[in-house]
Amino acid sequence: MMILRSSPASPFGRKVRIAAAVLGLDGQIDVRATDLDSESDSIRVENPLGKIPALVLENGTAYYDSRVIVEYLDHLAGGGRIIPRGEARFETLRLQALCDGILDACLMLVYENRFRPEDKRVSAWTDRQGGKVARGMAALEASPPPLDAVPDVGQISLACLLGYRDLRFAGTWRKEYPRLLAWHDKFDAQVPSFAATKISP
Ligand SMILES: N[C@@H](CCC(=O)N[C@@H](CS)C(=O)NCC(=O)O)C(=O)O
Numbered sequence: 001m002m003i004l005r006s007s008p009a010s011p012f013g014r015k016v017r018i019a020a021a022v023l024g025l026d027g028q029i030d031v032r033a034t035d036l037d038s039e040s041d042s043i044r045v046e047n048p049l050g051k052i053p054a055l056v057l058e059n060g061t062a063y064y065d066s067r068v069i070v071e072y073l074d075h076l077a078g079g080g081r082i083i084p085r086g087e088a089r090f091e092t093l094r095l096q097a098l099c100d101g102i103l104d105a106c107l108m109l110v111y112e113n114r115f116r117p118e119d120k121r122v123s124a125w126t127d128r129q130g131g132k133v134a135r136g137m138a139a140l141e142a143s144p145p146p147l148d149a150v151p152d153v154g155q156i157s158l159a160c161l162l163g164y165r166d167l168r169f170a171g172t173w174r175k176e177y178p179r180l181l182a183w184h185d186k187f188d189a190q191v192p193s194f195a196a197t198k199i200s201p
Helices: 011-022 066-076 088-115 123-142 153-168 178-190 192-196
Strands: 002-006 029-033 054-056
Touching (some): 011 029, 011 066, 011 088, 011 192, 054 066, 066 088, 066 153, 088 153, 153 178, 178 192
Parallel strands (some): 002 029
16 A cells, blocks of 8 residues: 555645546555644655655655656556646646646745744735736636546646635635636536545635
8 A cells, every 4th residue: 555645735635636536546545644843753754855745655665746646646557647648748747837836836825824923924925926826827717728538637736726725715716717717617526536635724
């Protein structure tokens, strides 16, 4: 059995869990909660960056980050299933990079509130992160990706991004981005592991 170090709220961990389910590999993965703030949690050994997700194989090898893990799972499933081969690969990976990048900026904003005292916050920094989110979401709204019968990692990443906007940002995106909302609802109806990995704020 492989072990996925994750946490229910992690959008990157959710990406890996949905990818595993889509590939039919979820039965081979035991998802274990991680305490990112604890010095004694083995995540810092499994991933020196102290970040989730990390996938620990039966031989003890740990793979991170989520992009490497989904690539590994696709390889285990025969390859070319959720990361296409050939030219289409780059479109998929770019969509994943955009959604992951927006998520990175979202996490910066969440951590700013969680870890930095209010009087130490600098609006130039939070505005900079907010700009990445706004530009990225606008680019996705202008041209939402297709949704394949078997979603690729770019499409899975987009679903996880929208889910994280619901979880941590009160779902305000829903009013602003109608085309993404339609895309989200279609994904939700088509991919059961999306609902299965959803948690309440
Ligand atoms: N690029 C990484 C990002 C992972 C990430 O930022 N994970 C967050 C939780 S969602 C984390 O572990 N944060 C703890 C920290 O930054 O110390 C990936 O794709 O896996």
